[in-house]
Amino acid sequence: MANIKSAKKRILVNDKKNAINRARKSEIKTYIKKFEASVEENNIEEAKELLVLLQKKLSRASAKSTMHSNAASRKISRLTKRLNTMA
Template sequence: MANIKSAIKRIDVANRNNERNKAMKTEVKSSIKKFEQALNAGNIDEARELLKLIDKKLKKAAHKNIIHQNAASRKMSRLTLKLNKVG
């Protein structure tokens, strides 16, 4: 355990950021699962709405450096292709 006050603070900040990043990643993954369930069920309109929501969440996560910009673009592209194949 750190003894220096600034090191203790950095540990606290890092833990807080880690929790925030983990929560955002989980939120994105959950949205993607809902999107794929909607596609499998044939709810194309619902899937389109979820895709807009996923796009917003991915861009926000990429902007905050939680995931890489290219990874966000790749995920969005693949999901869009899935939607276009079905609908």
């Protein structure tokens, strides 16, 4: 356990950021599952709405350094490709 005041503060800050990042990643995974389900059901309109929302969430995650920007771009690209092949 840290003894220095600044080290104790870093631990608290890291815990908060970790919780935020975990929540953000979990939310993205949930929306991806919803997107995949709507694609499986051939519900194109719902899939398009979810894709727009996912692009926003993934871009936000990469901007906040929750995930690497290339990883976010790759996910967006694959989801868009999945929707386009369906339509």
